[in-house]
Amino acid sequence: MNFIKKILKSRSENGEIFLIEIQKILGFKPHDLSIYKKAFTHSSIKKKSASGQPLNYERLEFLGDALLSSIIAIDLFKKIPTGSEGYLTQMRSKIVSREHLNEIGKDLSLISLISSKVPKNNFGDNIHGNVFEALVGAVYLDKGFVYCEKFINKTVIEPYVDIERLEGKITSYKSVLIEWCQKQKCQIRYDVYEDTGNDRTKHFSVRLYIDDDVVGKGRATSKKKAEEIASKRAYYKLQDQIELSE
Template sequence: MKFIDDIFKSRSKEDGIFFCKMQEILGFKPKSLSIYKRAFTHRSMNYKDKLGNDINYERLEFLGDSLLDSIISTHLFKQSPQGDEGYLTKMRAKAVSRKNLNQIGESFELLSLLRTQVNTECFSRNIHGNLLEALIAAIYLDQGFKKCEKFILEKIVNPFIDIEELEHKVISYKSYMIEWCQKHKHNFKIVEYKDNGKVVNGQKYFGMTYQLNGQDIAKARATSKKKAEEKVSRRAYYALQDQIID
């Protein structure tokens, strides 16, 4: 069993390298290096505190998610005085979408800082967004809310989140197409293929057809019904580009 208190309080060349990398990302000197180490510790390391509690980034990820939501919500509220609740909610969802956070976390090269016993190639892309949220929580615990807010606005919002671009960004093609069809009084269905559930190379696939006003518009297969519905909706969206008006 590894005890985190002993490991994270130690001083080493590795600590110096980590400190410099953190300072470069943050734009300021960390006060408590241990909280940032925790933000980049995977559960596979099996670190425990002296009470036997697991120490990894997962609890920080939870806290960072809440902080990010709060600060982005405040930013949108101030920047979009004409936006109603529905607009603000939709814009926030786009800003903090998993795809968006993954891209931001990847740009910071956060995965290179992760302590893990698992080959990093085995992680899904979501690891980038997870680490970004954990980092945000670490900043909050180390520096307080104001410094955390400043980091999010200067390092995340300003370079990566543009309100005008977000307005035209689609995060769920299925939801978008449902709204578009309802708005324009179109009848639509997403129906299953005849060969739905087909197994290819040991992997089960689900096929969906997107029908608009009784006509087949697009077809798609994926490894789950949810993914297939989103995929076929995306294909329908592009197939109907001439008709769709944002």
């Protein structure tokens, strides 16, 4: 194969890998892939479009940050019908905090898709959250508001927004369950195993047994998180009994 053919082949292979990876993260087929490429381009790459627009993720970050704030506001407004303005504002700050967005970006392994001229281990921790915001902006531009809402629901609200926990009523579902099992004189056991599969980062799966029944499963990038996810699911299955026993 000649030199140019090799370059073109490797480029289209890279493009295909990018498409497959981005589709996995999004949960739907992107329409205009170039927007997503921009969302993963660091400003150390100095490209500009013909009209002078910088081809990196910084502008998309501005857009995504705004959409994230308003979509979380809408969700909280609906989920906490008696919460005051101040209370809703405070809840939102917790969800869209820098640390929280960094955690989300890390869990999605976004950094592995970034194009940059700077070595990736030189990036600070905020790169994870920044690229996540840019990705939210890209989804809005590519597919509109409803898709953007769905994407935020899948990546932020479902896995991380837990009103009981945010309200400080429950800080660990695992400890609530352990305590309840002690009272009920049941055996509780977490069966953890490595389960990375096709992911780029290490993952763990957990089965939560009470006596001999599996009552919750979880999968995440750390054992602790996977256990907490399984515990939360078990908690909501058993909620009526747990609340009765309190």
